[in-house]
Amino acid sequence: MEEKAAVASLAALAQGMRLRIFRVLIGAAPQGMTPGELSATLGVPGSTLSFHLKELLHAGLVTQEREGRNLIYRPSIEQMNELLAYLTAHCCQGAACEAISAPGCTTC
Numbered sequence: 001m002e003e004k005a006a007v008a009s010l011a012a013l014a015q016g017m018r019l020r021i022f023r024v025l026i027g028a029a030p031q032g033m034t035p036g037e038l039s040a041t042l043g044v045p046g047s048t049l050s051f052h053l054k055e056l057l058h059a060g061l062v063t064q065e066r067e068g069r070n071l072i073y074r075p076s077i078e079q080m081n082e083l084l085a086y087l088t089a090h091c092c093q094g095a096a097c098e099a100i101s102a103p104g105c106t107t108c
Contacts (some may be wrong), residue, residue, distance in 0.1 A: 001086040005060065009083045012059035017044065018052045022061060025075040032065070032074035 013019050024041055025033060033041070039049050053073060056062040060079045065072045 001082040006083055006086045008059045009061055009079065012055050012061055015052070015055075017042075017048070018056055021049070021052055022056060022075060025062060025073060026080075029075050029077060032072040034070045034072060038073065 013022060020042060021038060024038060028037075035046060035049055035053070038044075038053075039046050042049070053062060053064075057064060061076055063074050063076055065074070
């Protein structure tokens with residue numbers, strides 16, 4: 001991933017509603033969600049949701065697919081993984097890092 005793409009992804013996620021949308025879509029992967037489902041889940045009007053989805057699409061963090069009369073939004077797991085790899089590329093001075101578990105997490 002190039003720096004410009006990383007900045008675009010981070011900028012898209014640096015807004016509360018877009019971060020919430022992305023997290024909900026991650027939870028719904030790989031099936032994705034329609035705008036109506038997203039709107040109901042997040043309690044946000046369709047016009048607001050549309051604005052934020054456009055920004056996530058532009059950053060490459062979300063994909064859009066038409067299935068019949070519905071639009072289905074899915075997270076771009078590949079883009080997310082590329083962003084995480086970019087952010088951690090120089091971790092631990094280039095050595096393999098040990099996994100860090102979250103406090104209280106039994107599956108980490």
